């Protein structure tokens with residue numbers, strides 16, 4: 078066409094060959110300049126990367142993993158059952174005008190089965206599974222991450238019903254700061270736009286996973302986005318047994334191998350550690366020219382993992398396990414004796430920084446508390462240390478967080494609520510410094526009084542304390558009901 082135009086115009090006809098060459102060169106340069114404007118050199122890698130991404134995600138799979146492959150985590154599976162029903166029969170909910178949840182957040186320590194659960198969610202609902210990681214979206218070039226998010230959602234819409242899994246979601250969803258990172262902010266914004274954008278008729282569930290829920294931006298956690306949060310913790314004794322069963326199912330195991338015993342010896346380990354132990358033991362059996370995996374191989378594999386954990390200071394020694402059992406039993410029993418909040422779970426499975434925990438049923442909203450109620454709260458908090466002192470005749474660092482909380486309540490009683498011997502006086506922060514010795518004395522009085530009282534209660538119920546602690550040591554987790562039953566059967570002795 079270009080040549081045709083040349084021939085038709087008399088001016089061009091009269092051009093010398095040299096000029097023609099120059100003109101063609103000029104046209105090529107202009108065309109190249111136009112291309113450069115369209116795609117700035119900075120964005121060139123985007124094109125290449127996106128193509129790579131497209132290829133990566135074309136083999137969208139429908140996982141064969143099912144819930145029975147995920148051992149333990151019964152409460153989480155129960156919660157997910159509702160979501161499964163949403164995905165399988167969305168019309169039922171649409172008819173009622175109910176919206177299908179869009180985002181679920183799994184949080185907890187590494188290797189506890191978050192990815193596996195997301196796969197099982199897709200498997201159970203015959204959904205397409207799009208696994209990705211937050212770090213895959215983090216790029217130097219502005220706009221790249223956002224473009225990838227867009228493309229991911231487009232594919233998920235095409236393959237719906239879909240489960241998108243974003244591991245390490247904190248890599249893009251961490252709290253935004255004043256020193257904003259343009260690329261990260263744009264990526265997060267795009268994710269929020271996509272989540273707000275798809276209708277509930279398009280069944281797409283986005284599952285995010287993180288080890289640190291506290292790092293995430295509030296915007297991500299708002300209703301309609303990642304509004305369902307599920308804690309995926311390390312397995313307790315029973316769950317460890319189940320996980321070991323799952324991972325030894327297809328392996329030839331010696332008859333004398335007792336899985337329950339192995340579960341007892343792997344306190345504090347994650348599902349990933351247990352799967353690793355089963356695999357290591359199998360490899361050792363091959364190396365030892367055995368026909369089946371014996372206790373020697375399992376023991377060696379456990380030692381290996383423990384050695385690794387010891388290096389990271391993450392292994393809990395048996396003596397510590399005993400102490401934590403008494404400590405948590407102390408809290409729980411004080412709660413029961415003083416009839417404070419209802420206990421829903423007592424556990425010696427480490428969670429975050431804590432080596433054990435007592436969980437209470439959600440309190441009803443109450444805005445007024447009496448002096449006695451606040452003191453009871455302090456006594457429950459001090460119950461852990463009291464139990465340690467009573468049984469082991471020494472105290473440990475395990476009560477640090479309890480002490481902080483107990484002191485904070487006592488401080489408020491003195492400075493904010495006028496609940497001390499200083500009567501109805503309150504102390505503004507600016508006054509606290511001047512009156513500190515006086516305030517400190519009052520805090521000391523409250524804490525000492527509560528400590529003595531808690532110690533007395535636990536001394537009076539020493540047998541019950543031991544019963545609860547032993548049960549906790551043995552089972553590692555007691556449900557609220559189990560705890561109540563245990564106390565009930567010894568209730569006549571409670572004082």
Ligand SMILES: Nc1ncnc2c1ncn2[C@@H]1O[C@H](COP(=O)(O)OP(=O)(O)OP(=O)(O)O)[C@@H](O)[C@H]1O
Pocket residue numbers: 146147148149150186187188189190191192193194244286288320323347348349350352
């Ligand atoms: N509850 C479980 N039941 C069976 N196997 C489990 C369980 N938890 C973990 N595993 C095993 O550990 C492996 C790693 O688990 P997974 O990748 O799901 O952990 P994760 O919580 O996603 O970890 P990370 O936070 O490090 O991404 C799984 O492939 C599985 O073999």
Ligand SMILES: [Zn+2]
Pocket residue numbers: 404408461462475476479
């Ligand atoms: Zn405690």
